[in-house]
Amino acid sequence: MKRLVRVAARLGVTAVLSVSTVFVANAADEATLRLNWLLGGLHAPFYLGVERGYYADEDIDLTINEGKGSGVAMQVIAAKGDTFGMSDAGTLMLGVSKGQNVKAIMSLLNTSGFGIISLADANIKTAKDLEGKTLAVSPGDALTQLFPAIVAANDLDQDKIKLVFMDPGAKPVAVMEKTVDALLGGIDDQIFLIQAQGFDAEALRFADLGANTVGITVHTNGDTIEENPDLVARFVRASQKAWDAAVEDPEAAVAAAMKVKPDLNADSLLKQLKVDLDLLQSANTQGKPIGYAAEADWELTKELLTKYRDLDTDRPADSFYTNEFVE
Incomplete structure (x- = not known):
């Protein structure tokens, strides 16, 4: 009987060690x-x-x-x-x-997911169409800082493009209310905010305009x-x-x-x-x-x-x- 107990004890120890080993290996x-x-x-x-x-x-x-x-x-x-x-x-x-x-x-x-977002009736189909337009931008953000690269890459006249500075959340509203013609924003977010309100919105990608990052x-x-x-x-x-x-x-x-x-x-x-x-x-x-x-x-x-x-x-x-x- 004592021998059976000792065998069982050894088996128990072995089982515990086996379980412990598996647990550590799978941690x-x-x-x-x-x-x-x-x-x-x-x-x-x-x-x-x-x-x-x-x-x-x-x-x-x-x-x-x-x-x-x-x-x-x-x-x-x-x-x-x-x-x-x-x-x-x-x-x-x-x-x-x-x-x-x-x-x-x-x-x-x-x-790059940066873009120029506008309503379809703003008729902004190419970079050149930005001349004579008003853009909503946010001071100091990456899009605003990179916009001069768009101007340079497409030989635009910066003086013919008016930039209106505002908070990021105000930009889609300004486009929908037509107080600006377009905004600088993300093509994977702000365009959908505008479309969700029933507006037909379009985008030009920075990447297609010579300023891909x-x-x-x-x-x-x-x-x-x-x-x-x-x-x-x-x-x-x-x-x-x-x-x-x-x-x-x-x-x-x-x-x-x-x-x-x-x-x-x-x-x-x-x-x-x-x-x-x-x-x-x-x-x-x-x-x-x-x-x-x-x-x-x-x-x-x-x-x-x-x-x-x-x-x-x-x-x-x-x-x-x-x-x-x-x-």
Whole structure:
């Protein structure tokens, strides 16, 4: 009888050790993603990735936190308040040039989402049509700072274009009330605000007018790349899988986001996401995996930022990003 007890005890210890070993092996790494703004269509693929277990499959327990702008996301990642973040490339370059230890690990939107938005009856079909028109702009924002690049690239007469400065939220109202002819804004958000009110709105893209800048990136702290490259690689793999799935089924991505924030408008999210999916690739990234950074795109972005947004750096363009985890 004592022998049976001893055998049982040994089996019990073995079982406990086996369970413990399995538990440790399957313990997921906790990671956080700081969005560049409140949950919108752009962010839906990440929620789809969580819902479908793509991050869990890579042993990542991912928490997604809403954001308050690209600049704030950069500050949080530089301070290691979150593991990964989202910011536009311009904000990233400016932040890094001022000492923030952050690097892009995915060049997510390689075509700019900046645009000139107007009502159809304003008859703004080309850049030349802007002459004689009034534009609503916001002081100090990236669009306003880059607009002179549009003027230069299209040989426009700046004196024939009137800029009216106002808060961002007032710009769509001004267009709808026809106190201005157009606004500088995002083609994945403000145009839909106007259309939702029953107006026929159109947009000219900065990218088609000679001023394409890399859009949204996914980034992390430089120390994270150095100290835990395996985590970064697994996060990027899961994110690419999530975005590939969203390309195939954008409705599923929106549905996943709606489960997290049911008070959002699903139709608006879907419209936003479809625009963003069209911005994933540039002419220089065609045929490359989602997240790939083309040196030519980043060089042009750096050139425009240096000329129009006071970027002051001797760093080469390819020092702001890495393709190590996407190729």
